[in-house]
Amino acid sequence: MPGTAVDRTTAALGQASALGTAAALGQASALARAATVGQVVGRLREIGAGLPPADGVAVFNRLYLTVTEAVRDRLGGGCFADPSAVAELDVVFAGRYLRAVAADAAGQRPPACWRPLFALRAHPGVHPVQFALAGMAAHIQHDLPLAVVDTCRRRRCAPADIEADYHRINGVLAEVEAAAREQLLPGADLPEPAEPLTHLLGAWSVEAAREGAWDAVEALWELRHLPSAARTFATALDGSVGLLGRALLLPLGPCGERDCGPGGGQDCERDCGRAAGREAPATDAGTARPAAGDQAQLECSGLPSA
Numbered sequence: 378m379p380g381t382a383v384d385r386t387t388a389a390l391g392q393a394s395a396l397g398t399a400a401a402l403g404q405a406s407a408l409a410r411a412a413t414v415g416q417v418v419g420r421l422r423e424i425g426a427g428l429p430p431a432d433g434v435a436v437f438n439r440l441y442l443t444v445t446e447a448v449r450d451r452l453g454g455g456c457f458a459d460p461s462a463v464a465e466l467d468v469v470f471a472g473r474y475l476r477a478v479a480a481d482a483a484g485q486r487p488p489a490c491w492r493p494l495f496a497l498r499a500h501p502g503v504h505p506v507q508f509a510l511a512g513m514a515a516h517i518q519h520d521l522p523l524a525v526v527d528t529c530r531r532r533r534c535a536p537a538d539i540e541a542d543y544h545r546i547n548g549v550l551a552e553v554e555a556a557a558r559e560q561l562l563p564g565a566d567l568p569e570p571a572e573p574l575t576h577l578l579g580a581w582s583v584e585a586a587r588e589g590a591w592d593a594v595e596a597l598w599e600l601r602h603l604p605s606a607a608r609t610f611a612t613a614l615d616g617s618v619g620l621l622g623r624a625l626l627l628p629l630g631p632c633g634e635r636d637c638g639p640g641g642g643q644d645c646e647r648d649c650g651r652a653a654g655r656e657a658p659a660t661d662a663g664t665a666r667p668a669a670g671d672q673a674q675l676e677c678s679g680l681p682s683a
Contacts, residue, residue: 410472410475411468411471411472411475412468413464413468414445414448414449414452414464414467414468415449416468417445417467417468417471417475418442418445418446418449420471420475421438421441421442421445421471422442424438424478425438425439425442431499431505432498432499433494433497433498433499433500433503433505433508433511433512433626434478434494434495434498434508434512436505436508436509436512436561437494437508437509437511437512437513438512440509440512440513440553440554440557441471441474441512441516443553443556443557444549444550444553445467445471447549447552447553448463448467448546448549449467451549452464456545457542457545458541458542458545459538459539459542462528462532462534462538462539462542463539463542463546465528465531465532466524466525466528466539466543469524469527469528469531470516470520470521470524472524473488473516473520473523473524474491474516474520477491477495477515481495488515488519488615488619489615489616489618489619490514490515490518490519490520490614490615490616490618490619490622491515491619491622492619492622493511493619493622493623493625493626494508494511494512494515494622494626497626497628500626500628502628502629503626503628503629504561504574504629505561506557506558506561506574506578507574507577507625507626507627507629508626509557509561510577510578510581510625511622511625511626513554513583513586514581514586514618514621514622514625515618515619515622517583517586517587517590518586518589518590518593518614518618518621519614519615519618521587521590521594522590522591522593522594522597522614523597523611525539525543525590525591525594526594526597526598526601529598530601535598536591536594536595536598540591543587543591546587547583547584547587550583550584550587551583551584554583558578574629577625577627577629581625593610593614596610597610597611
């Protein structure tokens with residue numbers, strides 16, 4: 378469907394849709410692969426190059442690129458106790474976002490935690506900083522715990538072995554997030570009234586999100602020998618972060634002739650999405666049971682899919 382979020386992302390992947398379904402899947406899959414931090418940086422630049430600057434995914438992508446470049450630049454400077462472990466975690470972590478982009482480009486649904494950002498990426502009532510926060514919430518609170526466990530399995534180590542470096546990254550993220558908020562929140566551009574956005578910014582922090590993510594790491598690690606329980610936990614985490622994403626993306630400004638202020642919620646997303654030529658999500662982001670095909674998206678740390 379021309380003009381949809383899927384079409385925009387596909388354009389960023391080099392017009393893969395014109396090559397047919399099989400070719401589009403292959404090209405999207407190729408974009409999702411990265412073996413080094415440098416390759417991750419390259420993939421993020423490719424994605425950003427084909428997206429309009431105001432696109433919600435582009436807003437998060439720019440922030441994520443800045444974070445990845447900052448981590449890359451510190452890998453050789455004595456910042457981390459085990460730079461190779463940090464680099465591997467960075468690549469595994471980024472792969473989850475890249476696969477979400479690739480799934481959207483191929484016409485498939487990304488994990489529930491990412492669906493609000495992809496569904497509302499062009500909503501005129503959503504402020505850019507909301508897109509940044511929603512993307513960070515999805516990536517940190519869902520993707521990061523699974524990536525840490527994945528990395529520990531690959532390296533045959535325990536999460537405690539990389540915990541110190543995990544927390545060292547918090548300082549890097551704090552610097553980048555502070556700069557991003559300042560850049561994305563020029564005073565004259567704040568919605569009127571500004572209180573809802575101010576409240577939203579105060580209700581979510583990257584530090585608290587990463588602390589919560591580490592709690593999820595420990596829970597998943599304890600469940601690593603109980604695949605069914607681990608899958609249930611990961612699915613519930615995916616859904617709950619999806620609900621958080623919807624809350625962070627609550628439209629705070631006008632949407633055409635509609636008022637999408639507090640109370641607009643999912644009805645606004647559905648109606649405004651259709652008005653803009655986008656399809657509403659097939660299911661609620663908080664649905665605990667994954668639909669057909671979503672099991673492959675979980676990829677829960679090497680656990681069986683069903």
